[in-house]
Amino acid sequence: MYQGFWHFSHISYDVFSVEAMMTMQNTFQAQPTDIYLITLPKSGTTWIKAVTYAIVNRERYKNSTLSSHPLLAYNPHKCVPFLETEVFGKTSVYVDGCLPRLFATHIPYTSLPQSILDSGCRIVYMCRNPKDVLVSLFHFTNKLRDKSRCQMAFDEAFEMFSKGIMPYGPYWDHVKGYYNFSLEHQKNILYLTYEDMKEDTVNRVKHIAEFLGYPFTKDEEARGVVGEIVRLCGFKSLSEVNKHGDFREGVPNDAFFREGKVGDWRNHLTDEMTKVLTQITEQKFHGMDISFEVGAHVRN
Numbered sequence: 001m002y003q004g005f006w007h008f009s010h011i012s013y014d015v016f017s018v019e020a021m022m023t024m025q026n027t028f029q030a031q032p033t034d035i036y037l038i039t040l041p042k043s044g045t046t047w048i049k050a051v052t053y054a055i056v057n058r059e060r061y062k063n064s065t066l067s068s069h070p071l072l073a074y075n076p077h078k079c080v081p082f083l084e085t086e087v088f089g090k091t092s093v094y095v096d097g098c099l100p101r102l103f104a105t106h107i108p109y110t111s112l113p114q115s116i117l118d119s120g121c122r123i124v125y126m127c128r129n130p131k132d133v134l135v136s137l138f139h140f141t142n143k144l145r146d147k148s149r150c151q152m153a154f155d156e157a158f159e160m161f162s163k164g165i166m167p168y169g170p171y172w173d174h175v176k177g178y179y180n181f182s183l184e185h186q187k188n189i190l191y192l193t194y195e196d197m198k199e200d201t202v203n204r205v206k207h208i209a210e211f212l213g214y215p216f217t218k219d220e221e222a223r224g225v226v227g228e229i230v231r232l233c234g235f236k237s238l239s240e241v242n243k244h245g246d247f248r249e250g251v252p253n254d255a256f257f258r259e260g261k262v263g264d265w266r267n268h269l270t271d272e273m274t275k276v277l278t279q280i281t282e283q284k285f286h287g288m289d290i291s292f293e294v295g296a297h298v299r300n
């Protein structure tokens with residue numbers, strides 16, 4: 001645990017380790033044009049990476065046939081790198097000196113490199129109903145090939161999650177950290193939920209584009225560019241592209257695409273588990289204008 005949050009150790013995950021993050025805290029230099037996509041694991045990282053990549057690079061690929069778009073060939077995690085992997089030299093496929101630099105990270109607010117906060121760059125934060133995060137994380141870890149390290153029963157996973165133990169957790173503190181930051185810095189951070197994005201993808205995509213300074217023109221809207229991006233980045237399209245192969249050793253591409261639905265927790269949590277997580281969430285988010293109910297919009 002470091003600065004109130006759980007992290008991997010160097011032995012478990014070198015570039016994502018707490019040691020790597022601590023090094024970066026002091027040395028990483030953000031640029032004002034940078035864009036950071038910040039999430040907790042299993043909160044929509046892959047989706048927001050795809051959407052943002054498609055928005056920001058749409059001019060670049062506008063003449064390419066649909067089949068040559070990078071998102072139809074590569075996992076979105078290859079198109080938008082994690083900050084940690086980039087800083088520690090494991091470059092991704094599509095980071096080739098283009099501006100803006102597009103990074104994703106799970107680093108909690110309290111440990112984010114200061115230069116990111118000082119640079120005035122744009123941050124998109126996406127969170128998701130904790131119950132669905134737990135379920136998604138449970139399935140993901142059980143899909144990893146290194147079974148000895150990750151296998152656990154659902155009630156064990158629940159126990160750990162509700163105690164705050166997950167990578168970059170506690171869940172509630174992570175969400176709250178960025179929520180509080182967003183109250184003071186609405187120009188710099190867009191706070192989204194997975195549920196809102198699911199419910200009204202077209203308008204959310206437009207909103208993200210505007211926030212990032214890449215608004216769709218009337219002509220683009222008339223040509224259906226927004227709809228194309230929504231389809232390209234939709235669960236159906238991405239899960240098809242990523243049906244085979246590995247993202248990295250032991251992590252199959254398809255592990256990032258399971259159901260892509262809101263509310264699958266209802267198929268996993270007992271009434272008692274539901275009660276516990278509801279209580280913790282109500283208590284931790286007391287006074288915050290945040291809801292994961294479909295139809296309830298988070299501040300934007």
Ligand SMILES: Nc1ncnc2c1ncn2[C@@H]1O[C@H](COP(=O)(O)OS(=O)(=O)O)[C@@H](OP(=O)(O)O)[C@H]1O
Pocket residue numbers: 039040041042043044045046047132135136137139233234235236238256257258259260261264
């Ligand atoms: N395009 C798209 N649209 C909607 N939903 C999507 C999409 N891509 C991935 N997913 C679902 O997101 C869940 C994985 O979360 P993350 O992408 O945050 O995982 S990770 O942190 O990058 O490992 C995981 O959710 P669950 O299906 O509930 O497990 C994925 O299925």
